[in-house]
Amino acid sequence: MTQVGEGQEAEETSPTVVTFGAPTVGELLAERYELVEHINNDSAGRLVWRGVDVVLRRPVAVVLRYPGGDSATEMLQAAVAASRVIHPNLVGVYDAIDEDDRAYVVREWVDGQSLRELVAADGPLDPARATAIGNAVASALAAVHATGMVHGNLHPGTVMISDDGRVVLADARTDGADSQENDLRAVGGVLYFALTGHWPHGEAPLHGATAGHGRAALPDAVRDAGGAIAAPRQMRAGVPAYLDDLTMDLLDPEIPPPSSDVLAAELSRLDIPADEQFLEQAGPLRFTADPGEEPSPLAAAGGRKVAIGIAGLLAVALVGLLIGINALGGGDDGDKEPVAQPTNSAPATDGGAEPAAQVRKLTIEDVRIIDPEGDRAEVRNAEKVIDGDEDDGWETNSYRTNAKFGGLKKGMGVWIDLGAPHTVKQLEATLSATGATVELRTGTRGDFPSTSSGDKQLLNAYSTVVGPPNEDGGTKMIFNAFEPDQKYQYLLFWITKLPAKDSGNSWKLGVQEITVQGS
Template sequence: MTQVGEGQEADESAPPIMTFGAPTAGDVLADRYELVEHINNDSAGRLVWRGVDVVLRRPVAVVLRYPGGDSAIEMLQAAVAASRVIHPNLVGVYDAIDEGERAYVVREWVDGQSLRELVAAGALDPGRATAVGNAVASALAAVHATGMVHGNVHPGTIMISDDGRVVLADARTDGADSQASDIRAVGGVLYFALTGHWPHAEVPLHGATAGHGRAATPDAVRDPEGVLAAPRQVRAGIPAYLDDLTMDLLDATLAPPPSDVLAAELARLDVPADEHYLDSNGPLRFTAETGDEPSPLAVAGGRKVAIGIASILAVALVGLLIGISVLSGGGDGEQNPATAAVPTPSATAGDEPPPAATVGELKISAAKIVDPDSRDRVEVRNAEKVYDGSLEEGWATQTYHGHPNFGNFKRGMGIWLDLGEPRNVTSLQVKLSARGASALLYTGTNEHPSSDAGDEALYEEYQKNPIGPAKEDADTTMTFDAFDADTEYQYLLFWLTELPPSDGGYKVGVQEITVEGS
């Protein structure tokens, strides 16, 4: 079975990898990872093994290279960076160890096959190809949100598990790629899934072993001038919108969209075929316009269509206002009929002022736990229970010992709230399980992914924008009401800084959060 890691490219400038003294089945690495079966060697010459974590009793993939030391720095750095991003479409990285004579990375074992192997049995139908592209783009969006680059997206590093999950593996950090090249690679993945040909195969591969990685995929069909044939020219039955999207992503003259925008677009297209949704909706088209920044969000037909529609609506609105004026008998024949029909902003005698906005409870549309100093992220669950309308269940911290400041090794923990849209807020109330906690309330303007790096970025942004003073040694109800009446808020961060005593340590539960405003 091919396993993750089989598609890594080798750098021809790197020292040769030695396999002398390679391990055998039954060996235990770091007193924890037992090697069970040698799966293959990847295109960089590294050994890929199926193993077992004897502590947690779970299967793992172990990728070893000889020697370790300086020659393994890139591999280990990439593994450490990848371990900070947690996403269902990314292979989880568990450990990275350098023993000098060898180095190895331990990560999630995926029962399945690579996209390269899957397509070898036949190109995918448009729906499955779109689903694969959506999963890869979503994984890249999580990576890019941290400021990192994957740098190794191709059919050999995309795994499809036996239960249908699509995961991306084998990131690298050599600095040779960019987020834009990651996104263009999604175009290559779509092209390959639809046709069985890799459109970038003409790029030289250094050190690639036959049968693995990009070198194992056949080159795309090209005309005598080397121009790439569109997927619909290679295979019948590919919808025009998917053909256009794929070719736009591969076109180096067009600026690609951000990865999260591409993921959202592919998610929109990834719907059941029996809904016929795909037949009537085109994808994103990317156009470069003279004198303007490239616009990745110009929907099929471009800005000219949008401007034309806006003009038609404007004419229709003027016509409607003229009609209202004529029917009501208002206006002077000497006046411009369009301006005569538009009411003036000044109030006339007898007019009542508009009713004041009603203050009430605002709906919380989403919440998540923010824990930038997490060791294992076991406390980031159950955020939805803090706004479910029930005091019976909520979210609680673990019990910390030694100091009320989370054992004196965390800056705090928080609950991020999304109100769905900017709103005028008058107060936020938090119901706690015990008295004695201290907390702050922050606001920000950006969403961030739920990961160590994402939580760090969120905290760094939001802690610069406190709403009122801290609440210290508070009662079981904590109320924040120092909101600016002239400011609208969508994202809020309730941030715990100290915990009350509980069960011989320090712990608190957040039973319910409510927000009021207009």
């Protein structure tokens, strides 16, 4: 079993670990966290333990430092800052405690490997997987940067891939010496390492961190006589030109990097199934435009959208051709009344109005759990409601007093961001059981912090209700009372009553999947 993410394992140059009062198996910290197994000592001299939160009965990682006090200030401050950002690609931080003689941080336990270990064991990754990892890392950074913070410790040792394929970023070091630009350059380094197995920033530690934080031990990139690194395509075959260009742009100090949200959006566009790769030949946006030069709308749309647009035009032309052949055909059918044929577009009006937009499944750009009155223990796994798998969703805890969350709170919900205003036709939710009571609310703001206070503000601001839902007698719940002339970006699937389970001895609900249709 390997627990990674807190730097690399101790090297010869690592700080000496003080053993006075060292923890033991079975010890209970803060009357809550039971130590189960010592995993390793990281390169910063901290002890990494596997533990159990005996209150919530979940596995945790406990990272201890000796002594506490001033020597642990940076570690504790970084943990407190990280705990304020909730994102599926960030390791959750649960607690940070200073006991003077020792300090410790309690965070989410992740079974898996670091990117460093994965590449060392299996070699460089295929471009599709490297892109997916880069997309997850950039998305995590976008959430961090949106708060004004930086990560400051991004490298292959802090990018973790869990056994179930989830990619998470761990071990932020917010010491004030880093910048968001350095974080973005590090994304280029992570992509380069995933594609080549080499670290492009050389032996000198990145961002001013100590060499023991897991960077100096990485193989250096191949360089020419002038010290310039070889591009991924020069080191191995099969790397697409667009991914090579994007990686090298991020590493080029002469090219200003994009913001983290723009980079995340671009990598998300490139992170598509392998059977759709042929649609991406136009490649990514480049960051080398002259100052003041506006990007081409066609380039911004991307190769996939262009290809889909051309395919749509060909489809319309083919239908039109069939209609023409039918209308001009002779024989016995010549005296029949013409029959209207289906078409992919609405007929043009005398006023030249735009054709009616086609209803489609809308992309949900962001999703999170809203829990204004809870202890934040149920806000994880929000991404499961939009992963396309109805067998694995987000679920509440079991409540044993009554259907209204044990009388502890008024409700919980799933907040949805469509990324931009859309005309919405319907929202469909697949639930784990019948009998839940749900409201669908809308609002005009999405910038509330993911905290209990922020969730309360969001709930108060989302006062417009779309409904009531249509239920099919099963576990499907459909909301389709949207105003046709109104645009929607933010939706709140607000649960006010749970269904009974276990013969009425407890109440619980799982939201297996949510989809939104519109144009």
